[in-house]
Amino acid sequence: KYGVPIYDEKAGSGIVRTIVVRTGVKTGETQLVFITNSKKLPKKREMLAEIEAALPEVTSIMQNVNQAKSSLIFGDETFLLAGKESIEEKLMELEFDLSARAFFQLNPFQTERLYQEVEKALVLTGSETLVDAYCGVGTIGQAFAGKVKEVRGMDIIPESIEDAKRNAEKNGIENVYYEVGKAEDVLPKWVKEGFRPDAVIVDPPRSGCDQGLIKSLLDVEAKQLVYVSCNPSTLARDLALLAKKYRIRYMQPVDMFPQTAHVETVVLLQLKDK
Template sequence: MPGALPGEEIVAEATKVHPKFAEAKIKKIRKQSEHRIKPLCPVYDQCGGCQLQHLRYDQQLNEKRDIVIQALERHTKLKIDELEIRPTIGMENPWGYRNKSQFQVGEKDGKVLAGLYGLNSHNLINIEQCAVQHPATSKATEVVKGILQDLKIPIYNEKKHKGLVRTIVARTGVQTGELQIVLITTKKELPKKDIIIQEIKKRLPKVNSIVQNINGEKTSVIFGNDTATLEGSDFIQETLGDLQFELSARTFFQLNPEQTVKLYNEAKSAAMLTGKEKLVDAYCGVGTIGLWMADQAGEVRGMDVIPESIEDAKKNAEKHGVKHARFYMGKAEELLPKWLKEGWRPDVIVVDPPRTGCDEEFLKTVLKIKPKTFVYVSCNPSTLAKDIMTLGSQYKVEYIQPVDMFPHTSQIESVTRLVLK
């Protein structure tokens, strides 16, 4: 029931009845929660980007811990009252934290709009000031929107599958102040390209990377396969703690750098490293977690199935002089047994899988290899709970630490320390 809060008494109308649950909308709030507040954002109820702006932030942290508990109750047989589920780590200032925006572009009455599609619809909600976006990305999107308007550049119409510019992506290095603009277009030919570049540079002096990505498909996927740098560098730099990363247009990078540092520190402390351990960073991406822990590990091996990520991970290790970290292209469930045959067994495995959770074959491999410690960084409590069930035959949950990476949304990350029984 969107918009309702725990403990409230409401009159609701069922909108959709599923076999195991029903969806409903609020008609009237009879008794409202003491934690209910007025949302900060004017289009909060339309855009669907945030789900919890009407709940006081300290209470959001309590309810997010409860989301983790509910997932464990639903998908595991663990005794919840015997588990250590710690209070959620939040932000001091939970606004303006997102370092990247991907706003769809549209046109209405001759005016260029940029924003997100409304809740369960394809109505474009124009967003001029997003409360959770970093101010630099909001300003950049507004400026680029104005340039497209002034130069009368054709805007993509999704229904007719005609037009040119479909998305404006803006990303800022929160620590470095660098700015990258990506224009996603349906075709390579961009009219008035030189003037667009000139205007962006003039109106946004901090821009040091202007990129075009071509996506001509009828799809809701944002990026296409062809990317070309129009001006400046191919990437922007960002800093996390003592580590520096190069972010190209399509590189995955955490959207909330301030909380990422807290999340990675929690993962590091859950690994309880002494400087001697062999550490595996599965699903390593550009090597962030493995490199974050490298100063306390004897040897780090990371793996991923995306070749560009492995190239970036190798470059990042070299740049930071981390000689005892190696990164491999491939699946953990294939590489780990091979290393075991060669006589190499990890003491600690750390994972940060996608929302779908860990691959089943990978978990079976972990149960065969039996590292002493397994650190699970999760962005989805339901798949975390299911994976804990799979590992439960041999691993005990020592504690779970929720971390709020996305204030005002219903998403919650967590770090779980599992030890061999």
């Protein structure tokens, strides 16, 4: 309608690469993200005016610039076009702000079931220190913050950590600490600083845990380790490596998207006796 050229991956030309739509299932708020090959977005004012008039549920319109020749959807630069910079979703009686690049499970109803399985796996008395690796906007760690002494989380996306800090404040949670960085770098740094977790939850992307993090987990020797996986192949790979020091107590699959092949798996690993 507006003649804005679609990005041609082979030629490296065009502007609009992807449009991401995310809706807070429990709030109804919707965010649109235009992912473009350049900061230039022709007919921007006209498009925004039409979207706002036709779709009042859209409360956040963002633009992300990705000029890389790769399969990655998002680039590093994101800015606001209209509305708010984030939308809100609710999970386990907590509220979470979600910015454009921040990861959040797509099915909040089954996500609550998933976290219930994580809770079953952990034995918590209130005195433990817990690491939430690949923490995203802080959902897992904040869900268990009231059951432990301290939660620490890390993520490579700065906006996710900003969301996590803001969400903790919004939810009145004070015993959490978040840091931007790779889990395989941040965890060893914390250990050198004198912090040694009693329990670790890892919830990596489909590529699984970085091998550097596997080494760190084996060095740290947390008594309880819960692995939340979205990819059975990389889960099997990582469990074989963790088996050097950990015993698999049980696995619980969770059907996140019925009638599809996608499954999340919660695995409880217990440190072997020396």
